[in-house]
Amino acid sequence: MKEQKQQQDIFFSDKERQALYKTIFNRRDVRGQFKSDPIPDDVLSRVLYASHHAPSVGFMQPWNYIIVKSNVVKQKVHSAFRKAHEQAANMFDKERATTYRTLKLEGIIESPINICITCDRTRTGPVVLGRTAIDTMDLYSSVCAVQNLWLAARAEGLGVGWVSILSEEALQKALAIPKEIIPIAYLCIGYVSHFYQKPELESAGWLDRVPLEDLIYFDQWENSKSSNTAPLIAQIKKDSDFPHAND
Numbered sequence: 001m002k003e004q005k006q007q008q009d010i011f012f013s014d015k016e017r018q019a020l021y022k023t024i025f026n027r028r029d030v031r032g033q034f035k036s037d038p039i040p041d042d043v044l045s046r047v048l049y050a051s052h053h054a055p056s057v058g059f060m061q062p063w064n065y066i067i068v069k070s071n072v073v074k075q076k077v078h079s080a081f082r083k084a085h086e087q088a089a090n091m092f093d094k095e096r097a098t099t100y101r102t103l104k105l106e107g108i109i110e111s112p113i114n115i116c117i118t119c120d121r122t123r124t125g126p127v128v129l130g131r132t133a134i135d136t137m138d139l140y141s142s143v144c145a146v147q148n149l150w151l152a153a154r155a156e157g158l159g160v161g162w163v164s165i166l167s168e169e170a171l172q173k174a175l176a177i178p179k180e181i182i183p184i185a186y187l188c189i190g191y192v193s194h195f196y197q198k199p200e201l202e203s204a205g206w207l208d209r210v211p212l213e214d215l216i217y218f219d220q221w222e223n224s225k226s227s228n229t230a231p232l233i234a235q236i237k238k239d240s241d242f243p244h245a246n247d
Helices: 002-008 014-025 041-052 071-089 094-102 138-153 168-175 227-241
Strands: 062-067 114-121 156-161 181-192
Touching: 041 062, 041 138, 062 071, 062 138, 071 094, 071 168, 114 138, 138 156, 138 181, 168 181, 168 227
Parallel strands: none
Antiparallel strands: 062 114, 114 181, 156 181
16 A cells, blocks of 8 residues: 555646646746735745755755845845946946836845855765766755745745845855855745736846747757657647746
8 A cells, every 4th residue: 555655646636737837837036016924934934945855966955044034134235236236237238228227126125034045065075976077066956946945935925036136245245154155046035916927027028938949959959850859849839828838
């Protein structure tokens, strides 16, 4: 019976599978819709546990979580954002810079909780199983922890916004992070008034979503056409009508 139960657990029901896809397709980078409602500890705990169960190279689990509630600390991070934001605006041409300055790109002060996810590259020693050929695998592992948190938060009805317009040095200073610890993501988290149907930058006309079939190659770079791959491409085009797939 135990073996039969283990076999059954391999598969998800149709309802469970649809819930997963719904979460993925409805995840949004939230900036301006945060409410001040507190996040209950049981909800935050579940989200953090989901993040902590991300895959990691050599099972090194290189992440830490700095939970920021202090308005003083938030103001320090926000000041660092403002400086980086202005520097970024000056990198675009005039028309693009004008559009850039109209975009809401963070919710640091508005969101009840900020979380910084970091990467300790020395956690399990200098030689890490699976990191011997690609030295950055631990950084990628920490990004997986970010994605797990993001999806779990969405399933809980929480919005998450990743603030990437921050200098690493300024963030380390604001959060007293040691120089050897890498800040991976600074996240704004909270309940929201609404989620946008489409990503905000897409709705604002910044960029459009690229069709999936334009991004797939077979066996070699830029090899995208062959007779035996046509059925898959046809299916991919058909699945563009999958519920929420264009959101």
